[in-house]
Amino acid sequence: MLEHELGHQPAWEQPLPQEPRTREQVEQFKEKKLLLDVREPGYMDDIVMRPAYTASPRLWIGFLLAGLGLVVLGATWLWQMVGGIGIYGIARPVMWSIYIVNFVYFIGIGHAGTFISAAFRAMKIQFRAPISRPAELLTVFGLTAAGLFPLIHLGRSWKAYFLIPYPNARQIWPSFHSPLVWDLMAISTYLSCSALFAYLSLLPDLAMARDRETRPGWRKRLYEITSLGFRGTQQEWHLHTVAMDVFTYAIIPVMFSVHTIVSWDFAMAIQPGWHSTVFGPYFVVGALFSGAAAVILILMIIRKYMHLEYFIRSEHMNGMAMFLLILSFTWAYFYFNDYLVPWYGQDPAEKVLSFQFARGPFPANVLWYLLLICNLALPWGLLWNRKWRTSPLVLTIVGISVNVGMYIERVLIITISLGVNQMPYDWGVYRLQLPEVLITTGAFCLVIFLFFLFSRFFPIIPVWEVKEGQEMHRLRQIGRAVVDTRVE
Amino acid sequence: MELNTHKWTMVIDQDRCTGCSACVIACHAENNVPIVDENQVWRGRGMHWIRIERYWEPDGQYVKARLLPVLCQQCDSAPCEPVCPVFATYHSERQNLNVQVYNRCVGTRYCSNNDPYKVRYFNFFPPQWDEPLNQQLNPDVTVRSAGVMEKCSFCVQRIARAEQAALAEGRQLDPSEVVPACVQTCPPSALLFGDLNDPNSQIASVLAGSKGRQYRLLEDLGTQPSVYYLKGGETNVGA
Numbered sequence: 028m029l030e031h032e033l034g035h036q037p038a039w040e041q042p043l044p045q046e047p048r049t050r051e052q053v054e055q056f057k058e059k060k061l062l063l064d065v066r067e068p069g070y071m072d073d074i075v076m077r078p079a080y081t082a083s084p085r086l087w088i089g090f091l092l093a094g095l096g097l098v099v100l101g102a103t104w105l106w107q108m109v110g111g112i113g114i115y116g117i118a119r120p121v122m123w124s125i126y127i128v129n130f131v132y133f134i135g136i137g138h139a140g141t142f143i144s145a146a147f148r149a150m151k152i153q154f155r156a157p158i159s160r161p162a163e164l165l166t167v168f169g170l171t172a173a174g175l176f177p178l179i180h181l182g183r184s185w186k187a188y189f190l191i192p193y194p195n196a197r198q199i200w201p202s203f204h205s206p207l208v209w210d211l212m213a214i215s216t217y218l219s220c221s222a223l224f225a226y227l228s229l230l231p232d233l234a235m236a237r238d239r240e241t242r243p244g245w246r247k248r249l250y251e252i253t254s255l256g257f258r259g260t261q262q263e264w265h266l267h268t269v270a271m272d273v274f275t276y277a278i279i280p281v282m283f284s285v286h287t288i289v290s291w292d293f294a295m296a297i298q299p300g301w302h303s304t305v306f307g308p309y310f311v312v313g314a315l316f317s318g319a320a321a322v323i324l325i326l327m328i329i330r331k332y333m334h335l336e337y338f339i340r341s342e343h344m345n346g347m348a349m350f351l352l353i354l355s356f357t358w359a360y361f362y363f364n365d366y367l368v369p370w371y372g373q374d375p376a377e378k379v380l381s382f383q384f385a386r387g388p389f390p391a392n393v394l395w396y397l398l399l400i401c402n403l404a405l406p407w408g409l410l411w412n413r414k415w416r417t418s419p420l421v422l423t424i425v426g427i428s429v430n431v432g433m434y435i436e437r438v439l440i441i442t443i444s445l446g447v448n449q450m451p452y453d454w455g456v457y458r459l460q461l462p463e464v465l466i467t468t469g470a471f472c473l474v475i476f477l478f479f480l481f482s483r484f485f486p487i488i489p490v491w492e493v494k495e496g497q498e499m500h501r502l503r504q505i506g507r508a509v510v511d512t513r514v515e
Numbered sequence: 516m517e518l519n520t521h522k523w524t525m526v527i528d529q530d531r532c533t534g535c536s537a538c539v540i541a542c543h544a545e546n547n548v549p550i551v552d553e554n555q556v557w558r559g560r561g562m563h564w565i566r567i568e569r570y571w572e573p574d575g576q577y578v579k580a581r582l583l584p585v586l587c588q589q590c591d592s593a594p595c596e597p598v599c600p601v602f603a604t605y606h607s608e609r610q611n612l613n614v615q616v617y618n619r620c621v622g623t624r625y626c627s628n629n630d631p632y633k634v635r636y637f638n639f640f641p642p643q644w645d646e647p648l649n650q651q652l653n654p655d656v657t658v659r660s661a662g663v664m665e666k667c668s669f670c671v672q673r674i675a676r677a678e679q680a681a682l683a684e685g686r687q688l689d690p691s692e693v694v695p696a697c698v699q700t701c702p703p704s705a706l707l708f709g710d711l712n713d714p715n716s717q718i719a720s721v722l723a724g725s726k727g728r729q730y731r732l733l734e735d736l737g738t739q740p741s742v743y744y745l746k747g748g749e750t751n752v753g754a
Contacts, residue, residue: 110640111638111639111640111641111661111662112622112639112661112662113555113560113639113640113661117624118558118559118560118639119559119560119627119633119636119637120559120627120628120633122624122625122627122628122637123624123625123628177623180623181621181622181623181662182620182621182622182623182624182637182638182661182662182663182664183620183621183622183660183661183662183663186621186622187621189600189601189619189621190600190601190621199601199602199619200602201600201601201602202597202599202600202601202602202605204596204597204598205597205598205599205600205625206598206625207598207600207623207625208600211600292625295598296594296598296625296628296629297594297629297631297736298628298629445628448631448633449631449733449736450568450585450631450632450633450732450733452568452570452583452585453632453633455559458558
């Protein structure tokens with residue numbers, strides 16, 4: 028196991044060192060670090076491919092429930108198109124509401140995925156290896172759900188193609204002045220980039236699945252087609268690394284720009300509570316914050332139900348939890364900045380808004396205090412201690428609370444802010460109705476359904492990245508100390 | 516022949532407004548504005564292209580009423596225009612109007628969010644007129660379908676009709692030929708309409724003679740509205 032003791036045996040057959048103190052240190056390292064805990068070939072492949080080949084009744088029930096949610100989503104949307112969008116709770120002046128909240132929320136949870144897989148990759152952060160695939164999937168599936176909402180929220184959804192610049196007899200193009208058109212461009216770019224990025228990193232694992240599948244049949248053919256004939260030659264790995272690097276550096280600026288553009292849907296407007304120059308970075312941080320929490324939640328779920336304890340260890344939980352805590356601090360900075368500046372300016376409508384958050388009437392104040400508890404009190408109170416940071420229960424609680432908190436944040440920004448404007452005659456409140464509840468539930472079901480579907484066919488942990496990391500890591504003995512070293 | 520450009524402008528004298536709401540009714544009749552049922556109005560979905568805003572101010576034992584007829588301000592720099600992704604709302608250069616194209620509208624409702632006057636109305640449901648009201652729809656004005664935004668057009672159909680008549684007769688349009696329904700109906704003549712480019716028009720002389728009372732709604736936002744208000748005194752309402 029130690030570098031200088033490595034003989035011709037493979038790493039998993041290396042005996043532990045004889046000297047007890049060294050042995051203890053090596054054992055501790057192996058337990059703590061995935062990249063040092065090398066196992067025999069096929070061990071990891073078996074773990075990640077197990078969910079694709081075996082299905083428990085619980086999984087089928089989950090499938091069924093998520094599918095039911097999808098049907099409900101479709102049916103409600105149809106109901107809305109036939110009956111008129113009036114069944115949705117909006118009314119003047121709150122013309123945007125839960126659908127746009129969902130849109131921002133799902134794009135937000137899509138952000139951490141790219142950050143973890145691309146930015147962590149660029150920065151060579153090592154605990155990233157096994158969690159990059161779930162994070163990337165969350166990006167792709169989150170964006171899929173997010174992409175539905177601008178369509179669902181339209182008064183005439185069937186005319187949505189007017190936003191696409193297509194050649195037509197009347198020579199009318201979309202208006203490139205409108206933030207909504209920027210949005211369409213940004214999101215379609217981001218969705219295609221992140222889908223390609225996820226596919227690219229899936230390629231070696233698809234080849235693994237193909238080689239592992241011995242029986243001929245549809246499954247074999249599926250893996251043969253999707254793995255594009257990847258055999259793992261030197262040249263293929265080289266091209267793969269180059270392509271991954273290109274995507275890594277290209278997708279990071281795309282990610283930052285996408286949520287900035289989403290924030291411009293609001294910041295470009297003259298609506299009090301929206302018209303703010305800090306919205307760009309504030310939304311990016313908010314997106315990363317909710318996204319990191321969503322990734323943590325997904326990791327805790329797949330770790331438990333797909334039995335991935337070998338891959339997702341306390342080092343990953345600790346790393347993600349610290350990342351989340353830092354994001355919580357950053358988010359708090361932007362959030363209070365966004366209040367302090369308008370408060371100092373004493374704009375009448377902004378004053379009313381701040382007042383509503385602090386004192387009511389009802390939904391605004393309760394939501395605001397809940398937001399502070401979910402986004403600040405819980406992460407700050409629970410994540411300062413390493414023992415709690417590595418507890419799945421604590422992380423699940425914080426993951427849920429930050430997601431709830433960030434959802435509320437968007438509800439406050441969108442529905443409460445819109446209710447207050449420069450003309451006091453036109454103030455109003457939004458009242459939640461059934462259709463948006465059904466459609467929101469359906470959107471969550473869509474993400475869950477896509478995760479289920481993916482896990483039935485493809486490996487949910489990037490095995491090749493873990494193996495690559497394990498090749499790079501060795502333990503060395505310097506004096507009496509055993510240290511973890513890494514070759515580049 | 517090219518028609519001259521006009522700067523269609525409205526002047527609203529708050530001293531003259533009695534709050535009778537005849538303008539609202541006239542507008543509904545002229546522009547086929549849907550009539551929304553009571554429950555929907557209660558939820559904030561009422562549709563009136565022009566509305567009388569009443570502001571009550573306590574003043575000792577009396578209550579002061581301030582009446583403010585509000586309609587689309589036809590801004591020169593309209594915040595609702597650039598946000599529309601499909602050019603369903605855009606600026607008509609020749610008429611200086613803020614135009615809404617119903618069959619282009621996809622219903623993002625962004626224009627309403629970015630409209631500081633909140634004078635844009637959304638068709639939440641397909642419009643319905645009870646018998647025999649469906650017989651009196653104005654054939655010059657499109658009936659809007661569900662899911663599109665609509666708003667005051669300064670009775671653009673009347674402007675277009677006068678322009679076409681002038682073109683047919685080979686002459687320039689006389690701005691006094693155009694009168695929107697609300698202005699035509701207003702019993703105390705609180706609403707005046709005309710072309711600000713025409714120095715001899717009634718509104719030009721009214722605006723010249725009322726410098727001290729003039730204001731435009733939320734002028735500090737820089738929207739440059741085409742509706743001028745003349746400040747009124749107080750109307751006291753019983754103790």
